[in-house]
Amino acid sequence: MRLQNLGLLDKFTGFLEGESVDEFFSTFDIKFSSGTWAAGGFSDRFMSRGYSPDLPSDVKSRIERIWRAGIRGFTPINAEFLDAMLKVNWQLVEEVLGLSKSKGMEVAGLALDLAGVPILKLGSLTNPDPSLRKKSFEILVDSMDIAKMLGVDVVSFWPGQDGWDYSFEVNYGKKLGLFVSGIRELADEASKRGLKLSLEAKLKEPKEGNMIMPTTYVAVAIAKKVNEELGKNVVGITIDFGHELMYAVEPAFAVHFAKLMDVPLLAIHINTAKAHSNDEDRVVGTGDLWQLVDFLLATIETGYSGWFVLDQFTYRMDPVEGLRLSKELFANAMKKALFIYRQREELEKAREIGDQVKVLDIVKKALYNI
Numbered sequence: 001m002r003l004q005n006l007g008l009l010d011k012f013t014g015f016l017e018g019e020s021v022d023e024f025f026s027t028f029d030i031k032f033s034s035g036t037w038a039a040g041g042f043s044d045r046f047m048s049r050g051y052s053p054d055l056p057s058d059v060k061s062r063i064e065r066i067w068r069a070g071i072r073g074f075t076p077i078n079a080e081f082l083d084a085m086l087k088v089n090w091q092l093v094e095e096v097l098g099l100s101k102s103k104g105m106e107v108a109g110l111a112l113d114l115a116g117v118p119i120l121k122l123g124s125l126t127n128p129d130p131s132l133r134k135k136s137f138e139i140l141v142d143s144m145d146i147a148k149m150l151g152v153d154v155v156s157f158w159p160g161q162d163g164w165d166y167s168f169e170v171n172y173g174k175k176l177g178l179f180v181s182g183i184r185e186l187a188d189e190a191s192k193r194g195l196k197l198s199l200e201a202k203l204k205e206p207k208e209g210n211m212i213m214p215t216t217y218v219a220v221a222i223a224k225k226v227n228e229e230l231g232k233n234v235v236g237i238t239i240d241f242g243h244e245l246m247y248a249v250e251p252a253f254a255v256h257f258a259k260l261m262d263v264p265l266l267a268i269h270i271n272t273a274k275a276h277s278n279d280e281d282r283v284v285g286t287g288d289l290w291q292l293v294d295f296l297l298a299t300i301e302t303g304y305s306g307w308f309v310l311d312q313f314t315y316r317m318d319p320v321e322g323l324r325l326s327k328e329l330f331a332n333a334m335k336k337a338l339f340i341y342r343q344r345e346e347l348e349k350a351r352e353i354g355d356q357v358k359v360l361d362i363v364k365k366a367l368y369n370i
């Protein structure tokens with residue numbers, strides 16, 4: 001982020017929308033993108049046919065909608081490139097790469113997600129069936145080659161079906177052992193390809209007991225252990241803002257914790273959820289603005305230089321409009337974080353003596369007036 005341009009912040013007073021958002025992102029080199037999954041084709045258990053069944057949900061159609069929303073970066077999911085036999089459709093990868101170039105878009109990373117594969121409903125790297133664990137590993141490694149073809153350097157793995165629904169269901173020690181071993185092998189394969197492997201934690205959903213990495217702190221511990229065993233920082237983390245709220249911690253604290261533990265923060269997924277709720281993935285900035293701006297401030301304070309990726313499911317909205325709204329609201333929240341960061345010396349003095357009133361006096365105008 002171009003913090004040397006903080007003096008230009010005053011140019012961006014008032015609510016940012018339209019071209020002023022793009023100018024703001026460019027001025028401060030803020031990397032903003034969307035996951036392809038956020039661009040429509042939404043369904044849930046109440047509306048299994050989908051909320052917009054006539055809306056094309058192939059990856060190229062989703063990229064087109066992201067472009068129409070004025071967003072010039074996108075992160076696809078590996079599953080979008082797999083055929084019925086779970087083999088990579090390399091022609092489609094080439095078509096997506098060509099589409100991104102023709103649209104002037106940048107591929108922001110690749111998400112690794114096997115949660116929607118029916119034969120892997122009991123897990124991927126921790127599946128009870130050794131042959132399915134092997135199958136999962138092979139798919140994930142093949143997917144790294146997708147990342148190489150797309151020209152990205154980070155693959156982010158979300159183990160959506162690895163976990164449990166009921167107490168006593170699994171041997172926790174064995175599950176963890178299988179998972180860490182699998183991550184170590186994946187990290188080795190990533191390193192061979194010049195990639196970083198990022199781990200995304202989540203408390204629950206689709207598993208309703210816990211998932212194998214229920215918190216960012218578990219993800220940090222696993223990443224640190226594997227990095228130490230490999231002797232290099234190959235594994236980092238992806239922080240999903242809404243996932244932090246699911247277990248009601250301060251999201252900003254997780255950013256600083258990863259920094260302290262020397263675990264790279266490689267990607268951020270941005271959205272909105274309520275504390276102790278499900279993974280709502282609502283429009284950015286429609287929840288607790290204090291926590292969101294504090295989180296964004298933490299990314300500035302720790303020198304985060306990666307992508308902010310929209311991860312939202314706007315079931316009942318036109319997805320293009322939902323993406324546009326989140327882009328605008330994110331920009332305005334980040335602007336507030338930068339205004340507060342510009343006052344960092346005064347803020348730090350108040351923090352150091354524990355003056356709560358002074359801290360709130362410093363941030364209040366940025367939160368409510370800028």
